[in-house]
Amino acid sequence: MDKPIENYWRIRLAEIKKALESNNFEVHLAETASDAKRIAMEEILPATGARRISWGGSMTFTATGLYKTLKDSTDFEILDTSDKTVPPEEFAERRRQALLVDLFITGTNAVTESGALVNLDMQGNRVGAIAYGPKHVLVLAGRNKICDDLDEAMMRIKNYAAPANAMRLDKKTPCVKTSYCEECSSPDRICNVWTITEKSFPKGRIKVVLINEDLGL
Numbered sequence: 001m002d003k004p005i006e007n008y009w010r011i012r013l014a015e016i017k018k019a020l021e022s023n024n025f026e027v028h029l030a031e032t033a034s035d036a037k038r039i040a041m042e043e044i045l046p047a048t049g050a051r052r053i054s055w056g057g058s059m060t061f062t063a064t065g066l067y068k069t070l071k072d073s074t075d076f077e078i079l080d081t082s083d084k085t086v087p088p089e090e091f092a093e094r095r096r097q098a099l100l101v102d103l104f105i106t107g108t109n110a111v112t113e114s115g116a117l118v119n120l121d122m123q124g125n126r127v128g129a130i131a132y133g134p135k136h137v138l139v140l141a142g143r144n145k146i147c148d149d150l151d152e153a154m155m156r157i158k159n160y161a162a163p164a165n166a167m168r169l170d171k172k173t174p175c176v177k178t179s180y181c182e183e184c185s186s187p188d189r190i191c192n193v194w195t196i197t198e199k200s201f202p203k204g205r206i207k208v209v210l211i212n213e214d215l216g217l
């Protein structure tokens with residue numbers, strides 16, 4: 001068989017799609033990051049009618065090319081919460097205003113086999129937007145985010161995603177040295193707010209694109 005790994009995940013992601021749909025998420029399957037971008041730009045964005053768009057920090061969002069396309073776009077009103085060149089007060093205000101946009105784009109730390117999204121934030125701006133506020137939420141998820149259940153999802157996040165993110169962000173936390181979580185009390189601690197999104201309410205508010213590639217942390 002050609003490309004057995006892609007084939008394996010194609011079958012598995014189709015099952016995850018069914019589980020997410022049974023939990024009222026709208027779900028799209030993408031073979032690649034650029035395919036995910038096409039689906040977002042040609043199908044999801046037009047269907048929402050979104051004019052005001054923002055996002056949370058996400059390596060997957062950047063990898064799809066959506067970040068570059070949207071931040072340079074004049075077709076939408078963009079609230080760029082990734083631009084660290086703006087003064088701190090404006091940066092914080094943009095993150096607050098992002099809670100009221102038409103469409104909020106984000107990654108996810110984990111997707112369970114039962115069709116739930118599991119996330120852990122430092123400030124809560126990303127999980128806050130997933131939970132409530134933006135009219136529509138677009139979640140981009142690489143196949144590496146799939147976990148058997150909630151226990152595995154939380155283990156993955158605390159002992160892989162969070163330490164790796166702390167390293168990426170040059171945080172001064174113990175996990176940067178040890179690679180695993182030590183439940184720190186560091187001022188730089190990035191693990192403060194959990195969300196488990198068991199279902200999308202209203203139905204279809206959260207759209208998930210499952211991507212048949214390893215993307216993000």
Ligand code: SF4
Nearest residue numbers: 162175181182184191
């Ligand atoms: S709680 Fe602290 S040590 Fe644990 S993963 Fe988060 S930042 Fe690292």
